[in-house]
Amino acid sequence: MIMVGTMAITLWVIGWAMKAPYAVRLNMMAMLLVGVMMIHVILPDGHPLRLATGGDARLWAIFFGFGVLVWVYSKFLGGLKARVKRPETAALKTDSFSPTELDRYARHIILREVGGPGQKALRDAKVLVVGAGGLGAPALEYLAAAGVGTIGVIDDDVVENANLHRQVIHLDRNIGIPKVHSAAEAMTAQNPFVTVRPYARRLDAEIAADLFSDYDLILDGSDNFVTRYLVNETAVAADKPLIAAALTQWEGQISVYEPAKGTPCYACVFPKPPDPALVPSCAEAGVIGPLPGVIGSMMAVEAMKLITGAGESLGGRLLIYDALYAQTRTIAVKPEPDCKVCKGKGLTAT
Numbered sequence: 001m002i003m004v005g006t007m008a009i010t011l012w013v014i015g016w017a018m019k020a021p022y023a024v025r026l027n028m029m030a031m032l033l034v035g036v037m038m039i040h041v042i043l044p045d046g047h048p049l050r051l052a053t054g055g056d057a058r059l060w061a062i063f064f065g066f067g068v069l070v071w072v073y074s075k076f077l078g079g080l081k082a083r084v085k086r087p088e089t090a091a092l093k094t095d096s097f098s099p100t101e102l103d104r105y106a107r108h109i110i111l112r113e114v115g116g117p118g119q120k121a122l123r124d125a126k127v128l129v130v131g132a133g134g135l136g137a138p139a140l141e142y143l144a145a146a147g148v149g150t151i152g153v154i155d156d157d158v159v160e161n162a163n164l165h166r167q168v169i170h171l172d173r174n175i176g177i178p179k180v181h182s183a184a185e186a187m188t189a190q191n192p193f194v195t196v197r198p199y200a201r202r203l204d205a206e207i208a209a210d211l212f213s214d215y216d217l218i219l220d221g222s223d224n225f226v227t228r229y230l231v232n233e234t235a236v237a238a239d240k241p242l243i244a245a246a247l248t249q250w251e252g253q254i255s256v257y258e259p260a261k262g263t264p265c266y267a268c269v270f271p272k273p274p275d276p277a278l279v280p281s282c283a284e285a286g287v288i289g290p291l292p293g294v295i296g297s298m299m300a301v302e303a304m305k306l307i308t309g310a311g312e313s314l315g316g317r318l319l320i321y322d323a324l325y326a327q328t329r330t331i332a333v334k335p336e337p338d339c340k341v342c343k344g345k346g347l348t349a350t
Contacts, residue, residue: 097123101193105147111310118308119147123193125307126150128215130203130231132179133157134287135221135245137169138296139303144187146304150195151187152215155179156202166289203227208234217306219299220244220266223281225273232257232266236342242266243302243314245295249285250324252295255333256302256315262349263315264335265342291323 097105097119108114108122125148129136132155143151159170159182167179174182180198187196199211203222212218212234220231220242228244235242236259244266245254257265273279298319305311318331335346 098193101147104191104193108146113310114304114308118310121307121309122147122304123149125217126152126215127217127219127303127307128152128154128212129219129221130227131155131221131223132167132169132183133163133221133223134166134247134282134292135296135299136219137167137183138293139219139221139299140183140187141169141190142297142300143303144191144194144196146300147191148194148303148307150197150215152197152199152211153180153183154199154201154203154211156200162283166287166292168293203230205230205234209238212238212240215240217303218242219303221296221299228266229273233341236265236345241306243299243306245299247287247291247295248279248282250288250291251320251322252291253318253320254295254298254302254314255318256306256313258313258315259335259342259345260349261315262335262346264333264346265339267341268336268339268344268346269318269333271336271339288323294321294323 102109105119108119109116111118127143127148127150129140129143129151132140132153136153136155140151140153155178157179158176159167159174159179161172161175163170163179164172164175169186170179170182171186174185178198178200180200184196184198187194201207203211208230218231218235218240220228222228222231228246231244232242234240235257239260241256241258241261242265243254243256245252247253255269257263257269259265298321302314305313316333318333319328320331321328335342335344337344337347
């Protein structure tokens with residue numbers, strides 16, 4: 001017994017001195033124990049080596065069985081711990097930026113057009129994104145990453161397998177859950193310093209006005225004209241700037257609609273929806289995967305420019321991007337005096 005104990009201590013010390021992992025040292029102990037048991041099985045009774053190592057194999061079998069039970073129990077506990085999801089805690093917000101935030105947004109802060117005041121404006125901003133699909137996914141990701149303080153997202157759809165080739169904010173394991181909750185999970189995981197408000201329902205006239213009143217800026221990434229016209233009407237009535245985009249197959253378009261600043265509203269440019277046969281849905285006509293990322297990222301850029309006052313927005317211009325032929329063109333658009341929604345408000349804006 002003393003000899004086996006001495007050998008075990010020696011092996012453990014050697015493993016410790018060599019900085020061997022804990023698991024490796026335990027394996028060494030197990031191999032020593034198996035070796036001792038083999039001695040007792042192979043050598044005859046009364047052999048000096050058997051006597052020096054305890055004299056009875058059953059004693060070591062008990063030790064070995066106890067060790068196996070301990071190992072199995074530890075593995076079981078480890079498996080349980082791995083399956084338990086730690087509760088998420090919201091990052092503590094203060095009036096000033098924390099060192100972590102300063103480091104995170106450093107590339108923004110050193111930009112002359114953004115700087116510290118611009119980054120603070122982003123943190124103080126409240127942005128609502130309509131739709132958490134192809135366009136909403138990249139817009140939401142970049143708004144959260146940029147540190148926009150409060151981001152609302154409304155959508156009544158759930159994550160589907162067919163969404164995942166382009167709606168990169170959603171994960172395979174989230175198939176079947178509401179898109180807004182899937183998006184909120186990804187956004188807060190990427191940046192715990194932002195507040196995400198998910199609304200798992202369809203936008204309708206009953207709630208639109210009250211919902212928009214809580215936000216400074218609206219992004220429309222919806223996939224149907226009924227919602228697009230509702231978003232525009234509500235934004236015009238509330239004097240909220242609107243960034244709207246759309247896409248199909250290989251082509252996308254985006255503009256900023258802010259009649260209070262002299263631009264047309266969405267209805268000035270698109271007074272009535274086109275024939276559905278001329279504008280098939282993505283499910284019917286298809287869409288190249290990265291295209292929503294391109295246009296959705298442009299929406300986030302335009303939002304950040306409006307919030308910080310940097311550069312010149314797409315107000316009064318419709319940007320069209322053709323990914324198939326790598327072409328971009330910009331069309332000037334003007335307010336319509338007989339627009340039924342904004343009534344040509346942009347013509348009289350100062």
